[in-house]
Ligand code: SF4
């Protein structure tokens with residue numbers, strides 16, 4: 001077995017230094033402009049109160065949930081083929097969520113106050129209260145599950161129970177996150193009881209993109225550096241699964257777009273016709289960031305290639321980030337009750353400070369990830385998976 | 401306890417914005433932070449084009465969606481204060497979910513790009529934790545009810561001038577500026593309205609003039625389909641909100 005994690009070597013140190021510098025620079029920039037100008041450094045306003053930092057948080061939180069859901073394939077549903085990525089999945093889910101929360105913290109008006117006012121006032125009517133509860137539970141379960149795996153406990157009764165608990169926490173957290181938007185009947189573009197399903201699908205798509213990208217990066221973009229079971233997964237089940245999830249995502253977008261465009265309600269159809277489809281960025285992200293990856297994953301000759309998979313992961317990163325952005329802003333572009341003061345669709349472009357938060361979240365993710373790859377063994381898997389993988393490979397070699 | 405309500409007669413309103421100005425003076429709000437505003441709408445095309453307008457305070461909804469979504473109970477409906485919806489500035493974390501959830505767009509996060517330059521916050525920098533401190537400000541302050549000048553990072557909104565209304569003798573059916581002993585208790589927008597298009601009174605009192613006006617003159621609540629059930633009623637022709645239409649593309 002010729003396993004090599006290049007992040008453990010000098011390349012990892014270089015990446016660590018680079019991402020730490022970007023992290024410090026973007027954090028420094030954000031903090032300086034926030035402390036000198038307050039939230040006037042944002043382009044979000046009282047008419048479009050939720051801007052790119054919220055979209056970034058949403059993207060990160062859902063990518064984390066997606067990774068959590070992927071991890072439950074082997075842990076809850078017995079898809080043993082996914083064991084080779086499960087530990088990396090859980091670690092990534094944890095650090096992506098932390099990075100997203102860091103971005104959210106800088107978006108809020110009074111972040112530290114949250115620590116006491118939310119527990120002391122227990123406003124159970126608010127979906128945002130539940131978001132705090134469920135994502136906290138999710139974080140605890142992710143840590144617990146990771147700790148079990150780190151101790152080599154893959155199949156014990158408690159590790160199974162923790163796995164199930166974690167799966168439920170992820171479903172609740174991301175489903176409830178969807179309802180923060182989906183329950184807003186005064187914002188008809190969002191109002192949709194099936195939004196949790198759409199969030200689950202897109203969460204898994206963005207989780208897969210992160211998983212594929214970071215797994216390849218850890219192994220220097222070469223399958224030769226990977227273990228046999230991991231290679232089997234990347235050549236077999238994973239790209240097919242990725243394709244299916246992207247297909248589901250496209251279907252969901254299509255159904256939402258068709259009902260939206262068909263509707264007479266200007267607060268829905270104008271968002272589609274005058275904002276989303278009128279934007280070249282949205283068009284590009286839809287066709288190049290979701291449809292093209294789907295097509296690539298459908299082609300059996302292409303989908304198993306390392307280069308295609310990395311390309312698809314990167315395209316999906318961009319495609320789904322834009323999807324989140326346009327979703328969040330799209331719910332707000334029709335002005336509510338403003339008369340001729342706002343007599344056109346509202347426009348919003350993120351400011352440099354808002355971008356710096358997105359960069360900060362991503363740099364934080366990279367920094368934590370490199371540290372994780374260097375200090376922990378994220379490629380660990382149950383011994384029988386290793387044995388079976390090697391045996392399969394030996395059989396395949398003998399066959400050819 | 402009273403249930404405070406407002407009635408706005410659109411047949412009398414001239415759209416002069418005196419109420420908006422009075423509110424800004426009374427509550428020391430920043431430009432653009434219009435707790436009270438007059439909205440102008442145009443509807444239809446020549447030869448039947450119409451211009452309409454309606455004054456718009458916070459509706460102090462009976463079923464306020466802003467309260468339902470607030471994760472901290474910073475936004476709350478105080479039944480002991482006539483059913484007014486307040487923001488507790490000591491609790492608000494500035495998540496802005498309430499601004500998303502209010503169908504009437506009447507909540508403000510003044511910690512944003514200034515509407516007008518120069519920025520008043522730079523000219524009169526804030527002291528005592530306030531976002532800004534003008535040379536004169538209303539001495540009335542109650543941060544638990546969002547009265548005064550807010551600190552940074554919280555949401556502000558119309559309070560139905562609770563600092564005035566709360567001092568009215570208990571059981572008063574209507575706060576009418578024409579009754580000399582009551583005029584100090586009348587909300588600033590109502591008191592200043594020259595054509596007397598605004599009325600303020602107790603919706604729970606069968607004797608109140610606001611109830612009579614709503615009953616006799618077919619008072620309506622705007623955007624009633626949202627189910628928020630405003631405590632603000634509109635009378636007269638034109639009490640409706642045209643559907644949103646984007647600017648015609650040339
Ligand atoms: S008008 Fe908006 S801010 Fe006022 S009570 Fe109703 S929902 Fe809340």
Ligand code: SF4
Pocket residue numbers: 469470471472473474475487491492493494495496497498499554555
């Ligand atoms: S911004 Fe403040 S008042 Fe509004 S929902 Fe958040 S915590 Fe509540």
